[in-house]
Amino acid sequence: MPITKEVYAGVDLALPNRRRTGFGLINANEHTYYVSTLSTKDEVINLVLRQPPSLICIDAPLGLPKHGINRLVEVKARRLGLRLIPPLLGPMRQLTMYGMQLAGELRQHGFRVLEVHPTSTLKIIGMSRQDFIKFITLRLRGPLISNEHEVDALVSAFTCLLHDQGCTEELTGLDDEGSLIIPRSDCLPWVINHGLI
16 A cells, blocks of 8 residues: 555553544644544554554653663653653553554554654644644644643654654664654754744
């Protein structure tokens, strides 16, 4: 199945069967967005296969720490003033395993998958969730955004777009711990001025 350029998917992952997984899609070619709230990873995969994006960004840890409950990713993020929940802290352990499973299945379908953290993205670009809703709905056409899960999914998709434009940096962990993609603080004006969104 051909992959459409400049289409970015974001997933705000929650444990299955709770109708709390946000899904967002940004089509930079058509200046549109799409959002939905889902229950299972199969629903996520089916939506992705329906309009294949060039990149998928998931809000969930996609790697396990070598030691303790934190990866080096979390340590580096804290040094930047970003607050990530440790992947193995309490119920996060289950979400981390679920995220790794979803990412693995998406990669088997040939998709590029990255880990992001919408709260960190918003902090770096200096926006609240309400600011981001105004920003995205002024520039793109799309449906009503119903809840914070859909907002975070769209922020994740937007982080994908920034990454494709070379406007991110990668916080890397130890071998096999994975990495986190965060935006550079100077990129938002560049993206707007170039009409990318």
